[in-house]
Amino acid sequence: MAILKITPDTIAEAARHIRAGGLVAAPTETVYGLFADATSAKAVSAVYDLKGRPRSSPLIIHVASIDMARQLAEFDRRSTYLVQRNWPGPLTLVLNAKSGSPVVSQATGGLSTVAIRIPDHPVALALIEAAGRPLAAPSANRYGKLSPTDALHVDTQFGRSLAMVLDGGKTRVGVESTVVDLTGPQGIILRPGGIATEVIEAALGSLGTASDSGAQRSPGMARSHYAPGAKVRLNALEPAGTEVLLAFGPNPPEGFIETRNLSESGDLKEAAANLFEYLHLLDRTDIDAIAVMPIPEKGLGAAINDRLRRAAAPRY
Ligand code: TXA
Numbered sequence: 261m262a263i264l265k266i267t268p269d270t271i272a273e274a275a276r277h278i279r280a281g282g283l284v285a286a287p288t289e290t291v292y293g294l295f296a297d298a299t300s301a302k303a304v305s306a307v308y309d310l311k312g313r314p315r316s317s318p319l320i321i322h323v324a325s326i327d328m329a330r331q332l333a334e335f336d337r338r339s340t341y342l343v344q345r346n347w348p349g350p351l352t353l354v355l356n357a358k359s360g361s362p363v364v365s366q367a368t369g370g371l372s373t374v375a376i377r378i379p380d381h382p383v384a385l386a387l388i389e390a391a392g393r394p395l396a397a398p399s400a401n402r403y404g405k406l407s408p409t410d411a412l413h414v415d416t417q418f419g420r421s422l423a424m425v426l427d428g429g430k431t432r433v434g435v436e437s438t439v440v441d442l443t444g445p446q447g448i449i450l451r452p453g454g455i456a457t458e459v460i461e462a463a464l465g466s467l468g469t470a471s472d473s474g475a476q477r478s479p480g481m482a483r484s485h486y487a488p489g490a491k492v493r494l495n496a497l498e499p500a501g502t503e504v505l506l507a508f509g510p511n512p513p514e515g516f517i518e519t520r521n522l523s524e525s526g527d528l529k530e531a532a533a534n535l536f537e538y539l540h541l542l543d544r545t546d547i548d549a550i551a552v553m554p555i556p557e558k559g560l561g562a563a564i565n566d567r568l569r570r571a572a573a574p575r576y
């Protein structure tokens with residue numbers, strides 16, 4: 261795969277490749293995305309094939325402006341209020357699709373709803389602008405595996421099967437966008453992510469629960485996901501075998517063969533930004549498990565714990 265420095269030329273080349281139906285990996289503020297023309301059934305189909313992702317699991321559509329979003333989905337006062345305050349940013353809204361939307365049904369899993377966001381990253385925005393159409397972009401990893409926060413993660417997972425990645429360095433937020441379903445009377449967090457639930461709650465008032473309805477409405481939310489090769493053991497306070505440690509906060513326990521600290525000062529934003537990178541680095545074949553210290557379930561801690569629980573879930 262070509263790992264391209266970001267220049268006006270490489271962005272133009274990537275946009276041409278996408279317009280011709282090809283796939284390009286590029287950074288967003290959350291994780292690297294695998295970008296494809298959302299108006300092309302063939303391009304979208306290639307995304308599912310390359311990722312090995314079930315076709316029932318819909319993709320997020322990325323746009324560069326609220327005007328562009330309005331062509332794809334019905335906005336009401338609630339959704340308008342939320343996006344005016346949080347876009348561009350790590351917030352994805354699930355809304356009722358607009359009739360006449362150019363997004364192909366393959367991208368939305370055949371649902372009558374569509375998930376949309378404006379990414380807060382100059383490269384992703386430039387790519388959408390240059391392609392001149394909405395782009396579908398799941399995280400640029402194989403289905404169920406760790407999300408990529410660096411161009412090298414993308415290269416390691418896809419190698420020759422993908423033509424190019426635009427190298428924007430390490431991503432800033434480090435966990436995927438928060439997915440909020442606004443198709444019902446109450447907003448529902450389908451996936452905790454880069455904007456804290458508390459922020460959404462402050463804007464919308466009380467939220468509905470994701471539990472069962474969420475699993476059904478968001479077909480992509482498989483229990484085992486974000487999985488490194490090694491086993492993951494949560495809430496570790498001391499070693500249990502030959503383990504490496506994903507630590508959080510000052511004074512982590514000793515006795516692990518390697519330790520990476522998500523944030524020595526206990527800053528959850530810093531921890532989120534380091535999460536996938538450190539899981540990639542700690543993932544080795546000569547260990548019993550990656551042990552993970554407890555992480556508070558507030559702010560971005562909810563997104564971190566969601567990813568860690570899925571990484572630790574039984575695999576099939
Ligand atoms: O930060 C992100 O959101 C990244 C970057 C690349 O933008 N993208 C990303 O996409 O995480 P992906 O495909 O890995 O996650 C898409 C999530 C899944 O949980 C899926 O179920 C949900 O969005 N989703 C998409 N369309 C939906 C819909 N119409 N209804 C409910 N959930 C939907």
Ligand code: MG
Pocket residue numbers: 398399407
């Ligand atoms: Mg993903």
